[in-house]
Amino acid sequence: xxxxxxxxxxxxxxxxxxxxxxxxxxxxxxxxxxxxxxxxxxxxxxxxxxxxxxxxxxxxxxxxxxxxxxxxxxxxxxxxxxxxxxxxxxxxxxxxxxxxxxxxxxxxxxxxxxxxxxxxxxxxxxxxxxxxxxxxxxxxxxxxxxxxxxxxxxxxxxxxxxxxxxxxxxxxxxxxxxxxxxxxxxxxxxxxxx
Numbered sequence: 534x535x536x537x538x539x540x541x542x543x544x545x546x547x548x549x550x551x552x553x554x555x556x557x558x559x560x561x562x563x564x565x566x567x568x569x570x571x572x573x574x575x576x577x578x579x580x581x582x583x584x585x586x587x588x589x590x591x592x593x594x595x596x597x598x599x600x601x602x603x604x605x606x607x608x609x610x611x612x613x614x615x616x617x618x619x620x621x622x623x624x625x626x627x628x629x630x631x632x633x634x635x636x637x638x639x640x641x642x643x644x645x646x647x648x649x650x651x652x653x654x655x656x657x658x659x660x661x662x663x664x665x666x667x668x669x670x671x672x673x674x675x676x677x678x679x680x681x682x683x684x685x686x687x688x689x690x691x692x693x694x695x696x697x698x699x700x701x702x703x704x705x706x707x708x709x710x711x712x713x714x715x716x717x718x719x720x721x722x723x724x725x726x727x
Contacts, residue, residue: 562680567655568689569680570697574704576673578715580664583673584640586710587660590615590632596707599623599699611635614647625651634659653696654682673711675704 563569576583586596590609594600602618609615609632617628627649634643640663646656658679665674677700683692 567680567682568693568696569678570693571676571678572697572700572704574675574677574701574708575665575667576675576708576711577667577670578673578708578711579671580640580662580673582714583675583707583711584637584662586707587640587642587662587675588635588637590635590642590644593617596710597703598706599702609635617649619651623651625649625653627651628653633657652684652687654684656681656696658700675707677704 589595590613591603591605593603593615599620599622600617601620603615605613605615607613611632611634613632615630615632617630619625619628628646628651629648631645631647632643633645634641636642640661642660644658644660646653656679658677660675660677663674663676665672679696679700681692681696683689
């Protein structure tokens with residue numbers, strides 16, 4: 534399996550713990566025509582605040598800069614579908630995604646992309662958030678992993694680079710939103726009920 538862990542900065546906070554979380558929660562079956570990767574982002578905001586943004590399957594645009602609109606029919610629950618409109622500038626306009634896992638105790642979100650006008654076929658991602666001390670304060674370690682088919686005409690490296698770039702942008706935005714809310718001393722979770 535061509536799996537790698539990419540950390541967002543040169544300091545490795547608890548590298549062993551990171552690897553343990555990745556092995557425990559981020560297992561993907563990677564076939565020959567697929568690529569997979571694991572990315573880590575440290576956020577200077579408490580885990581409950583970060584999770585309150587991440588868990589909103591119905592509102593990914595709260596922190597994902599490439600999402601312009603999201604529609605979920607009915608109450609978001611395991612198996613629910615969302616129709617996501619993508620902002621211009623990307624090689625897609627829509628994505629249909631299914632909620633595979635939502636665990637508020639373990640802070641795990643799993644999503645599969647099942648349709649849309651893009652090249653991310655058989656895409657599956659898992660995102661987990663974990664409490665972490667950063668600079669002596671309560672912070673969060675976010676781990677996101679994925680597996681996806683390599684489109685015909687592309688290499689595994691090219692596909693991983695593209696998907697990793699999108700995820701890094703999303704995680705950077707999640708950090709900015711979370712840290713801004715934490716700086717405003719908003720310590721209650723953000724609208725955690727659907």
